[in-house]
Amino acid sequence: MALIRLILGKxxxxxxxxxxxxxxxxxxxxxxxxxxxxxxLQLYQYEACPFCVKVRRAMTRLSLDIQVRxxxxxxxxxxxxxxxxxxxxxxxLRIVNEQGAIEWMYESSDIVNYLENRFSGVTQSSRA
Numbered sequence: 001m002a003l004i005r006l007i008l009g010k011x012x013x014x015x016x017x018x019x020x021x022x023x024x025x026x027x028x029x030x031x032x033x034x035x036x037x038x039x040x041l042q043l044y045q046y047e048a049c050p051f052c053v054k055v056r057r058a059m060t061r062l063s064l065d066i067q068v069r070x071x072x073x074x075x076x077x078x079x080x081x082x083x084x085x086x087x088x089x090x091x092x093l094r095i096v097n098e099q100g101a102i103e104w105m106y107e108s109s110d111i112v113n114y115l116e117n118r119f120s121g122v123t124q125s126s127r128a
């Protein structure tokens with residue numbers, strides 16, 4: 001079973017690399033605003049997890065610079081996820097809002113919807 005997981009993981013990573021999506025183009029000022037907003041986000045993930053790949057592909061499409069923490073390769077990231085989110089499940093997006101409250105969002109579809117709704121085309125400067 002471990003061999004099958006290894007092979008499937010490598011295939012997932014290969015096809016993700018082969019069919020990498022193009023990033024969204026923004027002007028420099030709008031991208032700087034987005035980059036500042038994404039500094040309050042962290043994605044806890046496993047590199048070859050298909051659901052994590054789905055979230056990372058959405059991040060690439062939206063040109064989001066979100067810190068990625070690999071829970072399998074980092075004991076610190078694993079401890080942070082367990083302490084903050086309460087369970088060892090990936091993908092998990094750690095969100096720090098404007099008031100400083102922390103939310104832990106699980107489920108790849110929920111994370112992708114959140115990212116698309118928040119960053120797909122409207123920047124903070126154009127919302128005013």
